[in-house]
Amino acid sequence: MGSRASSLLREEDIEEIKKETGFSHSQITRLYSRFHSLDKGENGALSREDFQRIPELAINPLGDRIINAFFPEGEDQVNFRGFMRTLAHFRPVEDNEKNKHLDASEPLNSRSNKLLFAFRLYDLDRDDKISRDELLQVLRMMVGVNISDEQLGSIADRTIQEADTNGDMCISFSEFIKVLEKVDVEQKMSIRFLH
Amino acid sequence: MPRRHLARSAGCCKSFVGRRLVTVTLVVFLVGTVLPLGAASSPEITTRDVNGDHNQETPENKHNEHDSHNTSQKAFPVLSVDFDRIGQPFEISLWVLLASLMKLGFHMTPRVSSIVPESCLLIVVGLLVGGLIQLVGQKPPPLGPDLFFLCLLPPIILDAGYFLPIRPFTENVGTILIFAVVGTLWNIFFVGGLLYGICQLEGMHLGQVDLITCLLFGSIISAVDPVAVLAVFEEIHINELLHILVFGESLLNDAVTVVLYHLFEEYAGVGHVTPLDVVLGIVCFLVVSLGGILVGAIYGILAAFTSRFTSHTRVIEPLFVFLYSYMAYLSAEVFHLSGIMALIACGVVMRPYVEANISHKSHTTIKYFLKMWSSVSETLIFIFLGVSTVAGNHSWNWTFVTSTVILCLVSRVLGVVGLTFIINKFRIVKLTTKDQFIIAYGGLRGAIAFSLCYLLDPVHFPKRDMFLTAVITEIFFTVFVQGMTIRPLVDLLAVKKKQETKRSINEEIHTQFLDHLLTGIEDICGHYGHHHWKDKMNRFNKKYVKKCLIAGERSKEPQLIAFYHKMEMKHAIELVESGGGGGGHANVKMPSAMPSTVSMQNIQPKKQPERVLPQLPKGREEEIRKILRSNLQKTRQRLQSYNRHTLVVDPYEDGWNEILIKRKKINQMSNYLTVPAPPPDSPTMSRARLSSDPQAWSVKHDSDGVPSIQVDLASPQSPPDSVCIVDDLAKSSALSAGTREEDGGLMMKPPSSLAVTAPKKDEKGGEQQEEGKEQQRLIRCLSDPGPSADEEEDEPFLP
Numbered sequence: 001m002g003s004r005a006s007s008l009l010r011e012e013d014i015e016e017i018k019k020e021t022g023f024s025h026s027q028i029t030r031l032y033s034r035f036h037s038l039d040k041g042e043n044g045a046l047s048r049e050d051f052q053r054i055p056e057l058a059i060n061p062l063g064d065r066i067i068n069a070f071f072p073e074g075e076d077q078v079n080f081r082g083f084m085r086t087l088a089h090f091r092p093v094e095d096n097e098k099n100k101h102l103d104a105s106e107p108l109n110s111r112s113n114k115l116l117f118a119f120r121l122y123d124l125d126r127d128d129k130i131s132r133d134e135l136l137q138v139l140r141m142m143v144g145v146n147i148s149d150e151q152l153g154s155i156a157d158r159t160i161q162e163a164d165t166n167g168d169m170c171i172s173f174s175e176f177i178k179v180l181e182k183v184d185v186e187q188k189m190s191i192r193f194l195h
Numbered sequence: 196m197p198r199r200h201l202a203r204s205a206g207c208c209k210s211f212v213g214r215r216l217v218t219v220t221l222v223v224f225l226v227g228t229v230l231p232l233g234a235a236s237s238p239e240i241t242t243r244d245v246n247g248d249h250n251q252e253t254p255e256n257k258h259n260e261h262d263s264h265n266t267s268q269k270a271f272p273v274l275s276v277d278f279d280r281i282g283q284p285f286e287i288s289l290w291v292l293l294a295s296l297m298k299l300g301f302h303m304t305p306r307v308s309s310i311v312p313e314s315c316l317l318i319v320v321g322l323l324v325g326g327l328i329q330l331v332g333q334k335p336p337p338l339g340p341d342l343f344f345l346c347l348l349p350p351i352i353l354d355a356g357y358f359l360p361i362r363p364f365t366e367n368v369g370t371i372l373i374f375a376v377v378g379t380l381w382n383i384f385f386v387g388g389l390l391y392g393i394c395q396l397e398g399m400h401l402g403q404v405d406l407i408t409c410l411l412f413g414s415i416i417s418a419v420d421p422v423a424v425l426a427v428f429e430e431i432h433i434n435e436l437l438h439i440l441v442f443g444e445s446l447l448n449d450a451v452t453v454v455l456y457h458l459f460e461e462y463a464g465v466g467h468v469t470p471l472d473v474v475l476g477i478v479c480f481l482v483v484s485l486g487g488i489l490v491g492a493i494y495g496i497l498a499a500f501t502s503r504f505t506s507h508t509r510v511i512e513p514l515f516v517f518l519y520s521y522m523a524y525l526s527a528e529v530f531h532l533s534g535i536m537a538l539i540a541c542g543v544v545m546r547p548y549v550e551a552n553i554s555h556k557s558h559t560t561i562k563y564f565l566k567m568w569s570s571v572s573e574t575l576i577f578i579f580l581g582v583s584t585v586a587g588n589h590s591w592n593w594t595f596v597t598s599t600v601i602l603c604l605v606s607r608v609l610g611v612v613g614l615t616f617i618i619n620k621f622r623i624v625k626l627t628t629k630d631q632f633i634i635a636y637g638g639l640r641g642a643i644a645f646s647l648c649y650l651l652d653p654v655h656f657p658k659r660d661m662f663l664t665a666v667i668t669e670i671f672f673t674v675f676v677q678g679m680t681i682r683p684l685v686d687l688l689a690v691k692k693k694q695e696t697k698r699s700i701n702e703e704i705h706t707q708f709l710d711h712l713l714t715g716i717e718d719i720c721g722h723y724g725h726h727h728w729k730d731k732m733n734r735f736n737k738k739y740v741k742k743c744l745i746a747g748e749r750s751k752e753p754q755l756i757a758f759y760h761k762m763e764m765k766h767a768i769e770l771v772e773s774g775g776g777g778g779g780h781a782n783v784k785m786p787s788a789m790p791s792t793v794s795m796q797n798i799q800p801k802k803q804p805e806r807v808l809p810q811l812p813k814g815r816e817e818e819i820r821k822i823l824r825s826n827l828q829k830t831r832q833r834l835q836s837y838n839r840h841t842l843v844v845d846p847y848e849d850g851w852n853e854i855l856i857k858r859k860k861i862n863q864m865s866n867y868l869t870v871p872a873p874p875p876d877s878p879t880m881s882r883a884r885l886s887s888d889p890q891a892w893s894v895k896h897d898s899d900g901v902p903s904i905q906v907d908l909a910s911p912q913s914p915p916d917s918v919c920i921v922d923d924l925a926k927s928s929a930l931s932a933g934t935r936e937e938d939g940g941l942m943m944k945p946p947s948s949l950a951v952t953a954p955k956k957d958e959k960g961g962e963q964q965e966e967g968k969e970q971q972r973l974i975r976c977l978s979d980p981g982p983s984a985d986e987e988e989d990e991p992f993l994p
Contacts, residue, residue: 034721056718056727059734062708066715090716092623118709142707143753155700155759163701179701182694187366187624188709191717191724 009080017081021088022107027193031087035080045077046070061141065121089117092190112177114189119176129170132156293324294574312678314426314577318671321581328582335586336579343646344528347576350568351422352535353520355446356542357565363439366725370618370626371440374634375447378610379417383455385606386599387413393598404658407468411459412662415648416603416669418452420641421445421535423670426573427639427678434691437630441637449535450484456647457531463655487533491540494523498541499548499744506746512557513564516549548744551757555764576642583645584667590660599665600672603640611635629688636681639673640666703758 009032017028038050048067057063070078070086078086088108106113122130122138135156143152163171163179171179278285297320301308308316328335364371387410394404424445428438458476462468498519505512520541527537550558611634619625626634648666653659685692714730717723 031720037721038719051719054718056730057715060711060715060718062711062715066712066719087716087720090713118705118712121708121712138708139704139755142704142711143755147753147756151756155704155755158759159700159704162699179699180705183702183706184624185709188706189713190623191713191720191722191726192621192623193720193722 013080017084020081020108021084022091022109023084023088023193028084031084031193032080035083045079046083047077062121062138065124069117069121086117089114090189090191091193093186109190111185114185115177115180116173118189119173129168129172130176131170132160135159135171290575290578291571294571294578297578298570298574310679312427312430312674312682314423314573315675315678317574317577318581318584318674321578321583322585323581324578325582325585329585335582340646340650343576343579343642344534345525347572347579348422348643349521349524349534349538350565350572351425352446352524352538353517353542354565354569355421355425355442356539357516357520357546357561359539359543360435360439361543363435364443365729367436367439367443370622371443371447373614373618374440374444374611376451378444378614379419379448379451380455381610381613382417382603382606383410383413383451385413385609386417386602387411389602390595390598393594405463407459407463407465408656408658411456411463411656412665414452414455414459415644415662416599416640416666417606418448418640418643419445419638420643422573422576422643423639423641423674423678424637426577427674427681428637431682431685432693433633433685434693436624437633437637437690438693440630441634446535446539447484450480450487450533452643452647453531453533454480454483460651483531483533484536486530487527487536488540490527490532491523491537491542492544494519494526494537495541495544496744498545499552502545502549502552503744503746505553509554509557512553513560516545516561517564519545548741551745551752580642580645580667580670583649584671587663587667588660589664589667590658591664592661595661596665596668600669603669603673607638608635611638629690632688633681633685633690636677636684639677640670641674642670645670700759700762703755707755 009029014025014028017023018025023031035046038054039046040050040053041047048071051057051067051070052063057067060066070083072078072082085108091109093109093111119130120126122134124134124137136152139152139156160169160171163175165175165178166172294317297317298313301313301316325335387406390412391404391406391409394409419441421442424442428441454476458468458472458479462472498515501515501519502512505515520538523537523541524534527534553561611631615626615631615634644666645663648659648663651659651662656662710726710730714726717727
């Protein structure tokens with residue numbers, strides 16, 4: 001399976017992906033074979049059903065949202081480039097990259113890009129604000145069905161009250177960053193992709 | 196003129212500080228001298244008493260004997276000293292008292308304790324006391340291994356284990372294990388081997404110290420000591436990562452130390468170790484560490500299970516925690532397993548379940564007892580170290596001692612640097628050079644090394660005294676030199692310090708969110724990493740374990756909700772302690788009534804309507820509070836003298852006039868709100884039935900839907916399910932304030948039968964019910980517990 005998968009991936013593609021995401025050659029090949037194993041339809045792109053076939057994702061409270069994050073606006077298929085682009089957010093931040101900028105733009109796995117990815121998972125309507133309803137939805141997904149609405153509501157209110165600095169009853173991206181400044185995001189949002 | 200002022204004030208300052216120092220030293224000398232005097236006087240007294248007793252025949256009460264056999268030897272002793280009987284407890288208490296006074300003293304002299312860490316000062320005090328005792332001619336008590344390992348060490352370890360921050364520990368467990376196991380092994384062989392080489396050098400006269408003995412010495416001296424690390428690191432407030440790395444290492448290297456110590460001790464006589472022994476040693480290591488953890492986990496689960504049933508005997512809850520943990524330690528020690536790891540495992544396993552089951556007060560009790568014991572233990576350990584230094588037989592050998600100190604330092608640095616190089620390949624957040632330096636510099640040795648050396652048999656190890664001297668020198672070096680200089684070094688290197696702020700609800704929510712996110716991404720990648728296993732364990736925990744070990748409803752409570760409750764409770768306590776803040780003012784964002792209870796309780800969740808907190812003018816609020824307070828106080832005084840069948844008449848009399856005036860004013864104001872009626876059978880109301888209170892309350896609905904609380908004087912008493920609700924000024928004043936302002940709502944109203952002194956029960960009840968609708972009812976703040984409420988502990992803070 002491994003050799004067949006890598007033969008479908010051309011060297012130029014690998015180089016481009018390497019430049020864009022910062023993954024190493026072996027990591028890209030390994031992830032390509034994973035991509036290929038998920039791709040039951042063998043058409044070089046993943047659909048939502050392919051993701052939903054992963055058993056652990058089904059029980060993950062945020063499963064649907066994570067799946068949606070892979071698909072760009074309005075599309076139903078994601079190719080390998082898109083797959084890698086999303087996964088690049090979770091690459092560990094390397095020390096020597098902290099000062100270097102790839103292509104004069106911030107690398108995908110920088111702290112603020114990681115936070116932006118997480119923020120977008122809350123903010124479904126893309127208005128750059130987490131409203132009370134969006135927060136309630138996420139809380140409901142994480143907490144389960146036993147807790148009453150009003151209790152969740154008070155938690156949501158308290159959360160917004162803590163984070164909101166400009167009084168608009170929503171959490172903007174900058175407020176989100178500020179709240180998480182004590183959390184070690186570089187470590188929390190990184191996966192150790194084996195070399 | 197100004198110069199004279201300055202001089203005078205400087206002189207005063209100096210004398211003030213000097214006076215304090217003098218007081219402290221006086222205390223030291225005082226206590227120090229009483230001890231030897233007590234010890235010295237006891238033999239004399241004993242002989243005297245024994246002489247007296249020899250003349251008696253019956254071994255019973257001495258006083259009786261003196262009475263009945265009234266020989267003409269001596270007069271009836273009015274005052275006799277019998278130190279022999281209470282000698283040992285007296286001495287022990289005196290030592291503990293000395294330790295505690297020392298701790299007090301150090302905090303009164305902040306100038307000294309900011310330069311010198313407490314541990315150093317305590318060792319110095321120990322040296323002084325030891326010297327004193329020796330001057331008097333007594334032999335100072337050394338730090339016996341039994342005393343140390345069985346009494347002084349467990350509280351410290353339990354305190355550390357119970358409050359171990361789990362998240363950073365599990366995130367770094369790989370690093371910690373590598374430092375603990377591989378690092379310690381490296382230290383042992385490096386130090387032991389090189390010492391052997393040095394001993395073999397010509398002219399050192401140490402030729403008879405063979406390799407195994409050197410390695411044994413290496414195993415004694417190489418382990419980083421948790422007590423010393425805790426003592427020093429606690430004062431420098433270093434960031435969480437470094438703290439947990441060094442501290443975790445000091446805890447987990449116990450297994451390595453135990454195995455190698457026993458291994459080398461066994462074979463020191465033989466002189467060589469076969470490869471089979473090495474293999475057995477490795478197996479032994481696995482058995483010791485995993486066995487210790489298993490023993491601890493079993494006791495932890497037992498403790499958690501027991502705590503599930505303690506809802507009716509809250510008073511002894513903390514005892515279970517302590518007993519099970521101590522039993523875990525002792526059981527592990529029976530089999531020569533690692534007692535420290537057992538204790539840590541027990542604390543870690545039982546904590547989440549026990550905390551969900553026990554009451555808030557038990558939780559506080561556990562926390563304070565553990566802190567108290569560990570603090571006293573630590574102090575005693577250091578003092579005894581000082582005393583033992585004076586007491587022990589020493590054999591100073593310049594080469595051996597200095598080479599020990601130097602080698603330990605060198606091996607530590609090399610070990611840390613080398614291991615970090617390997618570890619950084621696998622870590623997401625790398626360890627910087629600064630981190631490495633602190634880890635290396637923080638490798639302090641302490642009392643465990645001393646006790647292990649003391650345990651050596653002088654017959655088998657003729658060089659024991661030399662070892663002892665070397666160990667003590669190494670301990671002194673690390674504690675004094677490294678301990679004192681680490682704080683300025685931390686400041687100099689600008690190492691990240693601990694962040695003092697508490698975790699906010701935002702952080703909690705987002706951290707959990709990120710956990711789920713990362714687990715999902717890991718699953719997509721097909722990568723079974725850290726998050727995947729953590730998620731699996733959490734799921735298993737939620738599905739099976741929590742149901743067994745946590746009582747009642749709490750077992751289903753999600754972590755987020757539990758966290759939120761804890762936070763709200765803290766917030767509410769703070770509010771009350773600050774005097775209710777702005778009272779019921781709407782600016783205080785009190786949480787709306789929580790349907791399920793605050794942490795540590797297992798009462799069924801109830802639905803309660805949202806209470807809108809009204810806005811009140813400040814003056815009105817004050818008047819209301821004053822009236823409430825005066826009425827309530829009177830009620831309390833009243834209740835203490837009357838029995839349950841007596842009418843409570845007077846409390847409302849004085850307030851009645853004011854209430855009348857108020858009512859007139861209120862009638863002119865419009866409705867502020869209608870407080871929705873709590874359902875008649877709500878637990879809140881049933882809770883209000885106080886057995887000691889002749890007035891039992893029941894809720895009656897008025898015909899127009901506005902609730903009223905009826906006063907049933909001397910109604911049939913029912914034993915309360917639960918008695919008192921802690922006074923929440925803000926809420927109660929808000930509630931009553933709201934009701935006051937409302938026309939036709941819940942109002943303060945005394946029973947009309949004020950004048951009657953000898954009521955008959957049924958008549959009263961009947962009268963009340965007739966007048967129910969027109970009159971306004973008295974609301975009783977649910978804050979007065981009554982005189983004999985004993986079950987206060989159980990109640991949730993917010994109803």
